[in-house]
Amino acid sequence: MTQTLLSIKGLSKRFDLRAGAFGQTAITVHALDDFTADIRAGETLSLVGESGCGKSTTGFCLLNLHRPSGGSVIYDGQDIAGLDEDAMRPFRRDLQIVFQDPYSTLNPRMTIGEALSEPILFHKLATKAELPARLAQLLADVGLTPAFARRYPHELSGGQRQRVAIARALACQPRFIVCDEAISALDVSVQAQILNLLLDLQDKYGLTYLFIAHDLAVVRHISDRVGVMYLGRLAELAPARDLFARPLHPYTRALLSAVPEPDPRAARSRQRLEGEVPSPLNPPQGCRFHTRCPLARDPCKTKVPAWREVAPDHRVACHAVTGKDQTNWETP
Amino acid sequence: MEQPTNLWRDAWKRLRRNKLALAGLAVVAFLVFVAAFGPWLAPHDYLSQNLDLRSVPPQAAHWFGTDDLGRDVLSRLIYGARTAFLVAVAVTLIAVGIGVILGAIAGFYGGTFDRFVMWFTDMTMSVPQLLLVVVINASLKQPISTWMETQYLASLNPIWRNTMLADFVLVFGSMALISWPPYARLVRAQVLSIRSRPYVTAARALGLTNRIILARYVLPNAMGPLVVAVSAGLGTAMVLESAFSFLGVGVTPPTPSWGNMISDGLRVWTNSPHLLVAPAAVLAVVTVAFNFLGDGLNDALNPKGQK
Structure with missing residues (x-):
């Protein structure tokens, strides 16, 4: 059994907005609710879901880039959720992030070399004398030549910038990287290159990834485990093969049936969802999916479904799922 | 060749x-040159009076004529450029310094300090500029010169006899006190938008610290918008200095300032129009030049705004 790197329990994030001329109206956005999962050393855990479902918020809260409203993240035996910047600093080296937009992820006023040197010198990972060699090594790791160190971000293509962003994360010699839609903004051909680069680096340095994406084909290809999120909650979490072969949660089923099928003659059972995703400003009571769920019954409207392991390593939050067959209703 | x-x-x-913008830049560069090398460029002493040649029109020995005390107008314009430039640069530096520090900290950290700074900024902006400068001059000029006199008597150090010093400090201080709010607002707005970039x-x-x-x-x-604002601000500060000197609350005669030259020229313009035209023309050209340069910099630094 592999080791747990990050143990996440009940992680939640609410954004409190104030509206009205005197800030008298408080609006709460429930971006992330009760996220519980373990991230295992060396694995790629993917999070999928529609935009606004809380995937990125999860990544940001894990790294304390958003201060979580509740819950715990145990890393190295310590709860790092909600630590202040100074207390968090020693952990920052180990836990890194790569962002979606390659055009705003690099400081336009710094050369690539300066951008990569910053974390190395700040964390004293190399001396000034070792720096050029370390920069060359980092650039080589992401498939760039040492000449790139003198360039500015705007001289680089999107794919090259994303390589630099990965190198910057690697500069800290991390154990864990959140890839927040790291390839979504790139051309399809470049996506494949960056994806392969990420996989190579994972092998080389034993990295653990939290891969946030919405491209199910990519997720299926690279993930060890996949978590499906809906409106700030985890709906289902299972090994990739399991999830794609036997999705249990009705939302997962609908999501997977929406994946385009390359073979036009293949038989398809398309499961359509009615309506829109409800607003996270005012999420439905009970199961958040009940407004659109084909299986919804009365208890779904009032009672939040428990996060249960219904098959080995296969967790679901749904009243309708008891075993491997989702039609069995447990009596709540 | 790979040029970064x-x-x-x-x-x-x-x-x-x-x-x-290039024309503006040329005028501004020329102004800087004149201000820097004024003492070597001026054909005459700006203070020496030639009572035989009072209020003469422009001629070979005096390109812009002489004023009613027989002082060379060109030399006084050149020294006036020094005054204007010194005031503009000093005031703008102080104002930008205050504005950047307050705006950056307010925008970056937010919270109570931000609210306090913005409240203070609004309050400062609501103070009438002219009134503040008049009040500061009226209330502080006399005490300061008295204090300097006692310092001189105590130490006999000639620096305390230099009334120009007190004059400038008062002008710089009062103008800077009213000029910083736009910079603070600009920097705060910039910082607010930049601090959420990936x-x-x-x-x-x-793991870098907030300070880094x-x-x-x-x-x-x-910095981009700030450069534009500073360029426009330098021009504004020069006009402001001239305006205050014109009204008699800025630089005190006989220190030459375009403003007090215009003010002096106004009284005799029917007989000696050159005494009004020369400083007014110089002030107009310099103001327009700073505005052209500011507009040009704005377009150059924000290419998205262009067609």
């Missing part, structure tokens, strides 16, 4: 294509 290009280089390229979040994820992030990630990217 950056924002300033690109901006310069665009600025070079803008003829008006490269700032990435810097936080790297503010100094190396946020502020350098907030």
Whole structure:
């Protein structure tokens, strides 16, 4: 059994907005609710879901880039959720992030070399004398030549910038990287290159990834485990093969049936969802999916479904799922 | 050849294509040159009176004529440029300094300090400029010169006899006190928009301290609009200095300022129009030049706004 790197329990994030001329109206956005999962050393855990479902918020809260409203993240035996910047600093080296937009992820006023040197010198990972060699090594790791160190971000293509962003994360010699839609903004051909680069680096340095994406084909290809999120909650979490072969949660089923099928003659059972995703400003009571769920019954409207392991390593939050067959209703 | 290009280089390229901005730049550069080398350029002493040659029109020995005390107008204009430039640069530096520090900290950290700074900024902006300068001059000029006199008597150090010093400090101080709010607002707005960019979040994820992030990630990217504002601000400060000197609350005669030259010329303009026209023309040209340069810089640094 592999080791747990990050143990996440009940992680939640609410954004409190104030509206009205005197800030008298408080609006709460429930971006992330009760996220519980373990991230295992060396694995790629993917999070999928529609935009606004809380995937990125999860990544940001894990790294304390958003201060979580509740819950715990145990890393190295310590709860790092909600630590202040100074207390968090020693952990920052180990836990890194790569962002979606390659055009705003690099400081336009710094050369690539300066951008990569910053974390190395700040964390004293190399001396000034070792720096050029370390920069060359980092650039080589992401498939760039040492000449790139003198360039500015705007001289680089999107794919090259994303390589630099990965190198910057690697500069800290991390154990864990959140890839927040790291390839979504790139051309399809470049996506494949960056994806392969990420996989190579994972092998080389034993990295653990939290891969946030919405491209199910990519997720299926690279993930060890996949978590499906809906409106700030985890709906289902299972090994990739399991999830794609036997999705249990009705939302997962609908999501997977929406994946385009390359073979036009293949038989398809398309499961359509009615309506829109409800607003996270005012999420439905009970199961958040009940407004659109084909299986919804009365208890779904009032009672939040428990996060249960219904098959080995296969967790679901749904009243309708008891075993491997989702039609069995447990009596709540 | 791989030339590292950056924002300033690109901006310069665009600025070079803008003829008006180049003309403005040329005038400003000339002004800087004149202000810097004034004592070597001026054909006469700006204070020496030639009572045989009073209020003469422009001629070979005196290109812009002489004033009613027989002082060379060209020399006084050149020294006036020194005054104007010194005041403009000092006032703008102080104002930008206050504005950048307050605006950056307020925008970056937010919260109570931000609300306090913005409240203070609004309050300062609501004070009538002219009134403040008049009040400061009226209430402080006399006490300061008395104090300097006692200092001189105590130490006999001639620096305390230099009334120009007190004059300038008062002018700088009162003008800077009313000039910083626009800079503070501008910097705060810039910092607010930049602090949520992914490269700032990435810097936080790297574990860098707030001070490093503010100094190396946020502020350098907030500089573009500030450069434009400073260029326009220098021009405004020069006009403001002239306006105050014109009204008699700025630089005290006999220190030459374009403002007090215009004021003096106004009284005799029917007989000696050159005494009014020369300083007024210089002030107008310099003001227009700063505005052209500011507009040009604005276009050069914000290429998206162009067609």
